[in-house]
Amino acid sequence: MSEQSPVVTDCPRASGMPMLGLGTWQNTDPQQCAESVRTALETGYRHVDTAQAYGNEAAVGEGIAAADVDREDVFLATKVWTDELAYEDVLSSARESLDRLGVDYVDLLYVHWPAEAYDPEETLPAFDELGDEGLIEHVGVSNFLPDQLDEAREVLDARVFANQVELHPLLPRAEIREYCASADVEVVAYSPLARGEVFDEPVIEEIADAHDASPAQVSLAWLREKGVTAIPKATGAEHIRDNWRSLSLSLSDEEVERIDGIDRRNRLVDPGFAPW
Numbered sequence: 001m002s003e004q005s006p007v008v009t010d011c012p013r014a015s016g017m018p019m020l021g022l023g024t025w026q027n028t029d030p031q032q033c034a035e036s037v038r039t040a041l042e043t044g045y046r047h048v049d050t051a052q053a054y055g056n057e058a059a060v061g062e063g064i065a066a067a068d069v070d071r072e073d074v075f076l077a078t079k080v081w082t083d084e085l086a087y088e089d090v091l092s093s094a095r096e097s098l099d100r101l102g103v104d105y106v107d108l109l110y111v112h113w114p115a116e117a118y119d120p121e122e123t124l125p126a127f128d129e130l131g132d133e134g135l136i137e138h139v140g141v142s143n144f145l146p147d148q149l150d151e152a153r154e155v156l157d158a159r160v161f162a163n164q165v166e167l168h169p170l171l172p173r174a175e176i177r178e179y180c181a182s183a184d185v186e187v188v189a190y191s192p193l194a195r196g197e198v199f200d201e202p203v204i205e206e207i208a209d210a211h212d213a214s215p216a217q218v219s220l221a222w223l224r225e226k227g228v229t230a231i232p233k234a235t236g237a238e239h240i241r242d243n244w245r246s247l248s249l250s251l252s253d254e255e256v257e258r259i260d261g262i263d264r265r266n267r268l269v270d271p272g273f274a275p276w
Helices: 030-043 057-066 087-101 120-132 146-155 174-183 194-200 202-211 215-225 237-248 253-260
Strands: 047-049 075-080 106-111 136-142 160-166 186-190
Touching: 030 047, 030 057, 030 237, 047 057, 057 075, 057 087, 075 087, 075 136, 087 106, 087 120, 106 120, 106 160, 120 136, 120 146, 136 146, 146 160, 146 174, 160 174, 174 186, 194 202, 194 215, 202 215, 202 253, 215 237, 215 253
Parallel strands: 047 075, 075 106, 106 136, 136 160, 160 186
Antiparallel strands: none
C-alpha cells in the first residue's frame, strides 16, 4: 500500500454521534492513552469511547483536555460496570466517572453488560435520573439481545440511544442490526477489526489491494455501509490515522456483497455472564 496522508473530512454521524470513534479498551498506560486520545482528536476524530472497567477514564480525560478541540465538540462515551448497576451505585459511580474524566457530563452512558447487579427496574431509572440532572446526554446499553432491549425500552423514559456489541465482517450480527433499525437504536461496533483477524481474510485483502487501502479501512468502510458506528482501538498515530482514512473509502455494492458472503463466524468476546 502506498503512503497516504490523513484525509481531513467531516465524519458521518448517526443521530449526532460520529460514526467513527476511538476505542480505548486495554489502553491502560496513562501516558500512552492520553496521547492516543489527543492524537485522534487532532486527526479529526470526535468520538471517544471508554468504560469504568477499562481503568483509563482519567487518562482519556487528560487526552481530551490536551487536544486543541473544544470539549463540546467531542462525543464522549463511558460505561457502568456490572457490579455498579444497583440504583445508588449507578448514581455514585457515574459521578465518579465524570470526576475521573474531568468533565461535567458525558454524551453517552452505557450499561456495560446485562449481568450481575443489573436489574432493569432498578438500574435504568438511575440512568433516567442522571439524564434529568444533565449529567448524561444519552442512555445506551451494551451486549443486549432483542429481549433485553425490549425490556429496557419499556422501563426507560429516555430513548435507548445505542446498543454496543461485538460486530465485524467475521461476526456481522444481522439479527441485532435489523432489530435496532426497527427500534430506532443506533448500533456501535466494538472489536470492529476482529482484533486483527480481518487482516488475514482473503476477500478483505483483495478489496483492500484494489483500493490501495488497508484491510482495516475496508472493514470500517463496510461497517459504515451497514449504518454501524465503529470504535476501533488504536494506540499509535499510524494506526489512528490509517483508521481515519477509511472515511474516504467507498465500497461498491458488489464489494459489500462479497464481504457479506464471507463464510466465517468468529465471536471473540464470550464471558460466562453473557446473555447468549
